Amino acid sequence: MGDVLKVPTMAEFKAAGKQPEILFWVGCAGSFDDRARKITKAFVRLLNKAKVDFAVLGTEESCTGDPAKRSGNEFLFQMQAVTNIEVLSTYDVKKIVTACPHCFNTLKNEYPSLGGNYKVMHHTQFLKSLLDEGRLTIEGGKFKGKRITFHDPCFLGRANDVYEAPRDLIKKLDVELVEMKNCRKKGLCCGAGGAQMFKDAEVGQKEINIERTEQAMEVKPEIIAAGCPFCNTMMTDGVKNKAEGQIEVMDVAELIANASDL
Amino acid sequence: MSLLPNIIFAIIFFSGLGFFARNIRKLRRNIYLGKDVDTSGDTKLRWTNMAKIALGQGKMTRRPISGFLHIVVYLGFVIINIEVLEIVIDGFLGTHRIFSNIGPIYGVLIGTFEVLAFLVFISVVIFWFRRNTVNIKRFMSSELNGWPKLDGNLILYFEIVLMALFIIMNATDVEFQSSNNGNIISQFFAPIFEGFNVNLIERIAWWMHIVGIIIFLNYLYYSKHLHILLAFPNTYFGSVKPKGFLNNIESITNEVKLMMDPEADPYASDSTDTLAPDKFGASDVLDLNWVQLLNAYTCTECGRCTSECPANQTGKKLSPRKIMMDTRDRLVEVGNNIDSNNGEFKLDGIQLLGDYITNEEIWACTSCNACVEACPISIDPLSIILEMRRYLVMEQSAAPMELNNMMSNIENNGAPWPYSQMDRLNWKN
Ligand code: SF4
Ligand code: SF4
Numbered sequence: 001m002g003d004v005l006k007v008p009t010m011a012e013f014k015a016a017g018k019q020p021e022i023l024f025w026v027g028c029a030g031s032f033d034d035r036a037r038k039i040t041k042a043f044v045r046l047l048n049k050a051k052v053d054f055a056v057l058g059t060e061e062s063c064t065g066d067p068a069k070r071s072g073n074e075f076l077f078q079m080q081a082v083t084n085i086e087v088l089s090t091y092d093v094k095k096i097v098t099a100c101p102h103c104f105n106t107l108k109n110e111y112p113s114l115g116g117n118y119k120v121m122h123h124t125q126f127l128k129s130l131l132d133e134g135r136l137t138i139e140g141g142k143f144k145g146k147r148i149t150f151h152d153p154c155f156l157g158r159a160n161d162v163y164e165a166p167r168d169l170i171k172k173l174d175v176e177l178v179e180m181k182n183c184r185k186k187g188l189c190c191g192a193g194g195a196q197m198f199k200d201a202e203v204g205q206k207e208i209n210i211e212r213t214e215q216a217m218e219v220k221p222e223i224i225a226a227g228c229p230f231c232n233t234m235m236t237d238g239v240k241n242k243a244e245g246q247i248e249v250m251d252v253a254e255l256i257a258n259a260s261d262l
Numbered sequence: 263m264s265l266l267p268n269i270i271f272a273i274i275f276f277s278g279l280g281f282f283a284r285n286i287r288k289l290r291r292n293i294y295l296g297k298d299v300d301t302s303g304d305t306k307l308r309w310t311n312m313a314k315i316a317l318g319q320g321k322m323t324r325r326p327i328s329g330f331l332h333i334v335v336y337l338g339f340v341i342i343n344i345e346v347l348e349i350v351i352d353g354f355l356g357t358h359r360i361f362s363n364i365g366p367i368y369g370v371l372i373g374t375f376e377v378l379a380f381l382v383f384i385s386v387v388i389f390w391f392r393r394n395t396v397n398i399k400r401f402m403s404s405e406l407n408g409w410p411k412l413d414g415n416l417i418l419y420f421e422i423v424l425m426a427l428f429i430i431m432n433a434t435d436v437e438f439q440s441s442n443n444g445n446i447i448s449q450f451f452a453p454i455f456e457g458f459n460v461n462l463i464e465r466i467a468w469w470m471h472i473v474g475i476i477i478f479l480n481y482l483y484y485s486k487h488l489h490i491l492l493a494f495p496n497t498y499f500g501s502v503k504p505k506g507f508l509n510n511i512e513s514i515t516n517e518v519k520l521m522m523d524p525e526a527d528p529y530a531s532d533s534t535d536t537l538a539p540d541k542f543g544a545s546d547v548l549d550l551n552w553v554q555l556l557n558a559y560t561c562t563e564c565g566r567c568t569s570e571c572p573a574n575q576t577g578k579k580l581s582p583r584k585i586m587m588d589t590r591d592r593l594v595e596v597g598n599n600i601d602s603n604n605g606e607f608k609l610d611g612i613q614l615l616g617d618y619i620t621n622e623e624i625w626a627c628t629s630c631n632a633c634v635e636a637c638p639i640s641i642d643p644l645s646i647i648l649e650m651r652r653y654l655v656m657e658q659s660a661a662p663m664e665l666n667n668m669m670s671n672i673e674n675n676g677a678p679w680p681y682s683q684m685d686r687l688n689w690k691n
Contacts, residue, residue: 026689072655
C-alpha cells in the first residue's frame with residue numbers, strides 16, 4: 001500500500017496524444033478534505049487494479065459551482081460552470097466519473113444547457129459496470145458477515161434515482177446489508193446539502209446528522225456505508241457524538257478497496 | 263303540473279355554475295400572473311404522470327391508511343357523481359328518476375352508488391377522527407391554526423352530509439323502495455322514516471342534496487379542496503427532469519458568456535427572455551413562474567412534505583407545506599388587490615418573502631428533495647425556496663456570513679474552502 005498511486009493528468013495524456021477512457025472528477029472535498037481524500041485514494045486504487053485508463057484534471061479542476069448555485073448565487077455558479085466546460089472541451093472529455101454526488105448531479109443535469117455534454121457516472125455506478133464487465137472482482141475479505149447499512153445521498157438517490165448500484169456493490173462483499181427505516185426514496189438527508197455543509201444550522205431541537213445517525217443506530221450496524229464525501233463527514237460527526245468507537249463510516253469504494261487490502 | 267320547481271332548479275343550477283365559472287376565471291388569471299416557463303415537450307411522459315399520479319392516485323398509498331381511505335373517497339366521489347346527471351335532468355324536466363326505466367341495470371348502478379356512499383361516509387368519519395382526535399403530527403402544526411383547520415373539517419362535514427342525504431333520499435323514496443332494485447343500503451334506513459311524511463322528506467333530501475353539491479362546488483375555490491380539480495393539470499405540468507436539476511437562469515448565461523468572451527456579439531440572441539430580468543430570483547409571487555403558482559393553488563395541505571423534511575423534523579422553522587400555503591395566501595391577496603383596483607396591481611408594501619416567509623426558513627433547507635418526493639400531487643416547494651435564495655443573494659447580498667465566505671473562496675480559488683487550486687493534486691502524495 002505504500003507505493004505511490006498512479007494518477008495521470010489530462011495534460012499528460014494530451015501531451016502523449018492519447019485519450020483516457022474516463023475523466024475522474026475528484027471534486028473539492030475529494031481533493032482537500034482529509035477524510036474525503038481517503039475515499040479518493042481508495043477509488044484510484046480500484047481504478048488501477050481494474051486497469052482503467054483514467055486521468056484527472058489536477059490543478060485545472062475547479063469547483064463545479066454546486067454550493068454556490070444552491071445558495072442562490074447563479075452568477076458564480078455559471079462562471080464556474082463555463083470555466084470548467086472550457087477546460088473539459090480542450091481535452092474533448094466524453095465520460096466523467098466522480099465520487100461526489102453533488103458534482104455528479106451538477107455535471108450531469110446542469111452543465112448540458114451551458115454547453116457541457118458528457119456521460120456522467122457516480123463512482124458506484126462505474127464500479128458496478130466494471131464488475132459486470134468482469135474487469136473488477138469483489139470479495140468480502142475482512143468485511144465478510146459484517147452488518148452494514150447504506151445511507152442514501154440525496155443527490156444520488158432522490159435527485160437522480162440511483163439506488164441500486166451502491167447496494168449491489170455492498171452485497172458482493174458477503175455482508176449483511178440492513179436498511180434503515182428511511183431508505184431509498186425516503187432516505188433522510190445527512191444535513192449537508194444545499195450548502196448547509198458550510199454554515200451552522202438554523203435554530204432547532206437537534207442537528208440533522210444526529211437524527212440520521214440515530215436512525216442508523218436503530219438497525220445496529222457495524223458500518224455505515226456512504227457514497228458522498230459530505231454525507232461521510234456528517235455521519236462521521238454523528239457517530240462521534242452518539243456511538244464513538246462502535247460504528248465506522250466508510251465510502252463504498254473504501255469498503256471494496258479495503259476488503260481486498262488494496 | 264306547476265313549472266315553478268323546474269324554474270327554481272334552473273336558476274339555482276345556472277347561478278351556481280355561473281359563480282363557479284367566474285371564480286375559475288379568476289383562478290386562471292391569478293395563476294397566469296406568474297412568469298412564463300417552458301413546459302413544452304415530453305407530452306407522453308406528462309400524460310403518463312397525470313394518469314398515474316392524479317387519476318391512479320399512485321403516490322397516495324405510500325401512507326397505507328390515509329392512502330386507502332383517500333382512494334375510497336376519491337372513487338366514491340367520482341362514481342357517485344354519475345348519479346348527479348340523473349338528478350340534474352330530473353330537476354330540469356320535472357321527471358322522477360328518469361333513468362329508472364333502463365331496466366335492472368339501474369338497480370345495479372344505484373346499488374353501487376349506495377355502497378360507495380356508505381363507504382365514503384365511513385372513511386370520512388375516520389378521517390375526521392384522525393384529524394381531530396388522534397395526535398398525528400402533520401395535522402397539529404401551527405400553520406394549520408385557524409382557517410386551514412376549519413377548512414379541512416368543513417370538507418369532511420360537507421361530504422358526510424351529502425352522503426347522508428343521498429341515502430335518505432333513496433330511503434324515503436317509496437316507489438324506489440318498493441321496486442326493491444338497488445336499495446342495498448337504503449332499505450335498512452327506510453324503516454326509520456315510517457310514520458313520517460316520507461314524500462316530503464324525500465323532496466327535502468333531494469333538494470338539499472343537489473343544492474349542497476352546487477354549494478360544495480363553489481366552496482372549492484376558497485378551499486384546499488381545489489386539489490380535486492387542479493391535481494390533474496398540476497401533475498401534468500410537474501417537472502419531468504431529474505429532481506436534482508435546477509434551472510440555469512438564461513440571462514445570466516448570456517452575461518457570463520460575454521464576460522468570458524469579449525468578442526461575443528451581445529445582440530446575437532434577440533429572444534426577450536434572455537434579456538436581464540428586472541429582478542433575480544423571487545421576493546413575491548409575481549416573480550415566481552405560473553407552474554409554481556399552480557402548485558400553490560393545488561396544495562392540499564396534507565403535510566406529507568413537511569413530515570419528511572429533515573429541517574422540520576429537527577425542529578427548524580422551515581415547513582415546505584407552509585411555503586406553499588403562504589404562496590397561495592399571498593397570491594389570493596394580490597388577486598384581490600387587482601380586483602379592487604380595476605385590474606391593476608397596486609403596490610401594497612407587502613411581499614411573500616419577509617411578510618409571509620422569513621429568511622430563517624429559506625436558509626434552513628438542505629435541498630434534499632424529500633418534500634418533492636413526498637408530495638402526492640407533484641408540488642415542488644424546493645424550487646420556490648431556491649428562487650428566494652437567489653433573490654436574497656443576488657439582489658440583497660443577504661446570505662449568511664459563512665456562505666459569503668464559502669462563495670468568495672470559490673470565486674478566488676475554485677473551492678469552497680481557502681485552499682489554493684495549485685494544491686488540488688496534493689492528495690496523491
Ligand atoms: S428540500 Fe428543503 S424544504 Fe424540502 S424537505 Fe428538503 S430541507 Fe425540507
Ligand atoms: S405540497 Fe404536496 S405534500 Fe406538501 S402539503 Fe401540499 S399537497 Fe401535501
